[in-house]
Amino acid sequence: MKLAIDARVGPWPALLALLSASLGVGAARAQESLPRQVTIAAIPGIVAAGVSWQLVWQGPNNADGIVGTGDGGLLFAQEQPRRVGKLDTSGEYSIYLGDTRGVGSLGIDASGQLLGVERGCTDPGRRTVEPCNEPTTVSVLLPMHRVLASSFADGRALGRLNDLVAAAGGSVYFTVGGAYRVDSNGRVHIVADRDIRSNGIMLSPDERTLYVTNRDTILAFDVAPDGSTSNRRDFAQLEAGGNGDGMAVDAAGRVYVTSGPGVQVLAADGGYLGLIPTPRPVISAAFSGIDKRTLYVVGAGARGADGAELTTPDGVRNNAKTIYALPMLASGYAGRAK
Numbered sequence: 335m336k337l338a339i340d341a342r343v344g345p346w347p348a349l350l351a352l353l354s355a356s357l358g359v360g361a362a363r364a365q366e367s368l369p370r371q372v373t374i375a376a377i378p379g380i381v382a383a384g385v386s387w388q389l390v391w392q393g394p395n396n397a398d399g400i401v402g403t404g405d406g407g408l409l410f411a412q413e414q415p416r417r418v419g420k421l422d423t424s425g426e427y428s429i430y431l432g433d434t435r436g437v438g439s440l441g442i443d444a445s446g447q448l449l450g451v452e453r454g455c456t457d458p459g460r461r462t463v464e465p466c467n468e469p470t471t472v473s474v475l476l477p478m479h480r481v482l483a484s485s486f487a488d489g490r491a492l493g494r495l496n497d498l499v500a501a502a503g504g505s506v507y508f509t510v511g512g513a514y515r516v517d518s519n520g521r522v523h524i525v526a527d528r529d530i531r532s533n534g535i536m537l538s539p540d541e542r543t544l545y546v547t548n549r550d551t552i553l554a555f556d557v558a559p560d561g562s563t564s565n566r567r568d569f570a571q572l573e574a575g576g577n578g579d580g581m582a583v584d585a586a587g588r589v590y591v592t593s594g595p596g597v598q599v600l601a602a603d604g605g606y607l608g609l610i611p612t613p614r615p616v617i618s619a620a621f622s623g624i625d626k627r628t629l630y631v632v633g634a635g636a637r638g639a640d641g642a643e644l645t646t647p648d649g650v651r652n653n654a655k656t657i658y659a660l661p662m663l664a665s666g667y668a669g670r671a672k
Contacts, residue, residue, distance in 0.1 A: 368635050368643065369613035369656070372596070377608040380588070380599055380664045387613055387658040390425045392636035394644055397655040399439025399450070399497060399580070400630055401672045402622025408630050410618075411437045413453060414653055418475070421657070423623065431475060435468065439618075440475075442671035443500035448476040451495035451508060459651030470495055472508050472516055482506060483516045487523070496533050497580060499672055501541050505561030509535045513546045513553075515561055525555060525563045536581035536589065538602070539667045545569060545589055547578030552591060552600065570600045574609040580618035582629070582672070584664040592616040592631060614656060621666020629660045 376383035391397065397419065399411040406423045413436045420430035436457065437450035454468030470492045474480040485491055498508040504518035512527025513535060526532075526546065534547040537557070544555040544563055554569035569589075572578055576594035583589055587602035596612035597619060614633030621629055636644050636654035644654040 369633070369637075372611035372613055374610060374660075375608070377599060377610070379586075380584075380607065381610055381660070381662055385661055387631075387660050389613075389656060390630075390659050391419075391421055391427060391657040392655070394636065394654045396653040397632045397657055398618055399437070400618045400620040400632055400657070401440045401442055402620050402626065402630070402666065403442075403671070406623050408620065408622050408657070409440055409448070410632065410657065411440050411450065413438050414457060414459075418448075418450075434475065435471070435473075437475065438495060439497045440672075441498050441500045441506070443506075444502040444670070447474050449473065449482075449498060449500055449506060450475045451498050453494055456494045457651075459653070472498060472506055483520055483522050485522070486514075487521065492522075497535050499535050499537050501537060501557070501561060502670070503541070503559070503561055507535050507537070507544060509533060509546065513544075515563065517561060523562065526553065526566055533577070533579050534581040534591065536583055536672075537670070539583060539585065539587050539669060541670075545581060547581065547591065549577045550575070552578060552581075552589065552604075554604070570604040570606060572598050573606045574598050576615070579616070580632075582619040582621055583667050584621065585626075585667050586664065587667075588664065590619050590629070592619050597629070597631060610660070613658065616658075620672065621662075623659070626666030626668060627662050627664075629662050629666075631658050631660075632656070633658060 395415045396412045397410040401409050408421045410419050416434050418431040420428050435452040438453045439451050441449040452471045452473050454470050455466040469484045471481045472483045493510045496509040500506045506516045509532040513525035513532050515523045530548045532546050536545045544557050546553045550572045552569045555563040556565040574595045579592045589600040591598045594615040597610040599607040616631040616633050618632040633656040636656045646652040
């Protein structure tokens with residue numbers, strides 16, 4: 335692979351000043367120099383000792399909610415420029431879908447439809463006096479845009495959505511503070527919402543278990559044939575610290591959770607297997623590549639062509655992101671895109 339830098343913002347030297355005024359996401363991390371140097375230790379059957387993360391994309395225009403494609407590529411949501419980007423197997427970047435409604439995370443269902451959580455105009459870094467009246471939705475993006483859900487059962491707006499995963503039976507599970515399910519008729523059901531703080535959501539390979547992040551804990555739920563959930567329980571603790579964000583599963587049913595220190599790996603029974611440290615705090619993960627033996631992650635922050643970290647003034651969100659790839663011994667689950 336070769337590094338792809340999002341060049342759609344034009345020449346870097348001339349635009350660094352403009353970036354600080356136009357991008358979004360917080361000031362630079364003063365407490366930590368990024369990217370950090372990491373050494374990967376072996377986790378038997380999962381990752382070999384001494385392999386290195388390869389930087390395959392970086393840019394100021396966001397990346398999140400990644401999902402692998404059947405051709406070994408990678409799709410990622412770019413909320414602020416309202417598009418979906420793609421990296422092919424050689425690392426070449428292209429715009430896969432434009433004019434989205436602020437898509438923040440992606441999924442692919444059993445029929446090959448591209449799904450997304452659309453955040454509309456809810457970006458906290460939005461700079462406008464116009465009111466935000468654009469609804470947030472769980473939607474099919476391709477082959478034709480179609481809204482699956484735009485409100486809860488009681489009529490409340492969905493809010494700023496986080497993540498989603500699609501089941502073969504037609505249910506789509508998503509998070510927005512709590513965890514919820516959209517059934518095949520468009521009805522929204524509560525999985526858990528009273529006392530959790532969720533972000534990532536994932537199904538086991540056999541789709542009998544649903545995993546949901548809850549700060550530094552991973553919750554698990556049994557999934558019935560109709561998609562309904564029960565038997566909430568604590569599945570695992572993130573022993574390396576940090577809060578869980580995105581998740582992926584491999585062919586053996588192991589769960590990979592992104593966090594500040596890196597990717598924390600859990601056995602199918604919830605046992606803690608180890609940490610794959612990352613150069614940056616990571617927010618999303620997906621298997622792709624040949625035989626799904628490459629693990630991709632999205633890291634917070636990025637560097638420009640001059641090698642300097644992209645920063646923004648205090649109070650302005652910094653949407654810069656970096657995508658890394660790592661060769662794995664484990665392979666992602668082949669029966670579902672995510």
